[in-house]
Amino acid sequence: MRILDFLVEDAIKINLEAKSKEEVIKELVKLLKEAGKISDEKKALQILMEREELGSTGVGQGVAIPHGKTIAVSDLVSAFGLSKEGVDFDALDGAPVHLFFLLLAPEGAAGSHLKALARISSLLKDKYFRKALIDANSSADVLKIIREEEELRH
Numbered sequence: 001m002r003i004l005d006f007l008v009e010d011a012i013k014i015n016l017e018a019k020s021k022e023e024v025i026k027e028l029v030k031l032l033k034e035a036g037k038i039s040d041e042k043k044a045l046q047i048l049m050e051r052e053e054l055g056s057t058g059v060g061q062g063v064a065i066p067h068g069k070t071i072a073v074s075d076l077v078s079a080f081g082l083s084k085e086g087v088d089f090d091a092l093d094g095a096p097v098h099l100f101f102l103l104l105a106p107e108g109a110a111g112s113h114l115k116a117l118a119r120i121s122s123l124l125k126d127k128y129f130r131k132a133l134i135d136a137n138s139s140a141d142v143l144k145i146i147r148e149e150e151e152l153r154h
Contacts, residue, residue: 001115002150003078003123004143006103010035011079012139016100018081021052021089025066028079028102040072044104047072058091062134063124067103069113076112078103078120080142082133098134099124123149 011031018024025048033041047068051057058064079102086096101120105113123129123146132145 001112001119003101003116003119003146004150006076006116007078007080007143007146008032008035008037009139009143011037011077012142013079013081014136014138014142016081016083016087018083018087020087021056021058022049024064024081024083024087024089024100025049025052025102028066028081028100031079031081032073032077032102032104037075037077038072038104039074040070043072044068044070047104048102056090056092058089058097059121059124060091060093060095061124061127062086062091062095062098062130063101064089064091064097064099065101065103065117065120067105067113067117069105069107069109071107073104073106076103076105076109076116078116082136082142084134099130123153
């Protein structure tokens with residue numbers, strides 16, 4: 001499984017305006033809605049916020065992967081957001097988060113949901129990959145960085 005298989009090109013934002021966890025999630029969900037990938041924005045937000053209440057998806061090292069399963073999507077989809085300043089996302093290491101991969105899967109897609117989470121997590125463990133994404137200046141840069149990384153590891 002490759003990130004580019006489910007990352008929605010029209011749902012990549014380099015300069016997130018959000019200043020809080022909830023604002024980040026809303027901003028990324030809105031991108032997926034505008035790209036025609038979410039049928040019910042409210043349902044998607046509710047699922048994602050409920051997941052955050054269980055424990056932050058801020059995994060540390062400047063990364064958060066908010067995720068959930070919902071009837072609001074028919075396919076596995078992901079949005080990417082970058083905050084150069086960083087956002088307090090209650091990350092496990094307490095550090096601000098710069099890189100956000102928001103992941104939504106259809107209700108019955110537990111297997112592909114978990115595979116996608118594992119794929120994103122494994123790529124983001126590489127500090128050079130994280131740095132390249134933080135330094136990205138356009139959505140085209142983000143796609144190129146991910147494509148090159150996936151080719152290296154495929």
